[in-house]
Amino acid sequence: MKGFSIIIVTWNALEHLKNFLPSVILTDYPDFEIIIADNASDDGSKEWIKSTYPDIKIASFDRNYGYCGGNNRGVPFAEKEILLFLNNDVKVEKNWLHDLNRVFSEGNVAAAQPKMRSFENPEFFEYAGAAGGFMDKYGYTFCRGRIFDKVEKDHGQYDNQPDLFWASGAALAIRKDLFIKSGRFDEDFEFHMEEIDLCWRLQNQGYKISYAPQSVVYHLGGGSLPMGSPRKVYYNFRNSLFMLWKNYSASSLQKRFMIRLFLDVIAAWKALLTGNPKEWLAVFKAHVHFFFSLGSMNKKRRQLQKLRTNPDDPETMLNISVIWKYFFKGTKSFTDLKN
Known part of the structure; x- marks a missing residue:
């Protein structure tokens, strides 16, 4: 039986801890620990944890390192075989933990996620992870149970266990040794897509990403950056380019990257023409930042390409355009997308 180190990054989110941490405390599993990675909160979070749950480890940092930095700095406090990065609103x-333990007892699995339902609408999947993540050939991400803004009701249609392209960072379980060996979360990402980048790196090194359908969690979501926020748009576009440049196979980088840039330009001008200049500006800034960061991204790409065991892209990258399928063909579910 695997041991789990549950790492929860928090910053001034005492109410989330009061509402969601008790369910984690009541986990029925013989071998787990909880680590609060505190990004310099000043709202009484640490004091409340110490008085209410004195057995929980607290890793206190000198400033807010965000999701990536907070989790990376929490790992040295972990003593178990499997790390489980859990958002503070889950x-x-x-x-x-039982079905996640089963998944890690199988084959070449490096990382996995539970089934993620919405906290506010429990019959529906949750936007950020649903029943596991995939990506199309141009780098657009989606989930079994969620394509763009269309979220499906969970009626057991995704209770099988396929290999995924990515597992959601809201509840990401990963082998501790592989997390460290693979280079941890890339802190240049700050927020968003860091887990997808990590899962892609692991697949390029020959490992699998899996799914535990009998493990169920409920995610509130939208806490750090709300939907539609220009800052969130910026991170999504910029980090997607970071991820593609670092991890694409040589042939895909040559054939597909310029197409993705062109699609981004279309998205930006669509935002401007539909009366959303802040979104247009966010996409523009994302592209400027990407090109100014190209030197460091090239360095990372060279290092990562040396670790590849397969020169091609992972089989879990679907050879489709989800943009075409969703907006032009009217495909709204993952099942129809695959067909």
């Missing part, structure tokens, strides 16, 4: 079912 409620878990009592037996949620």
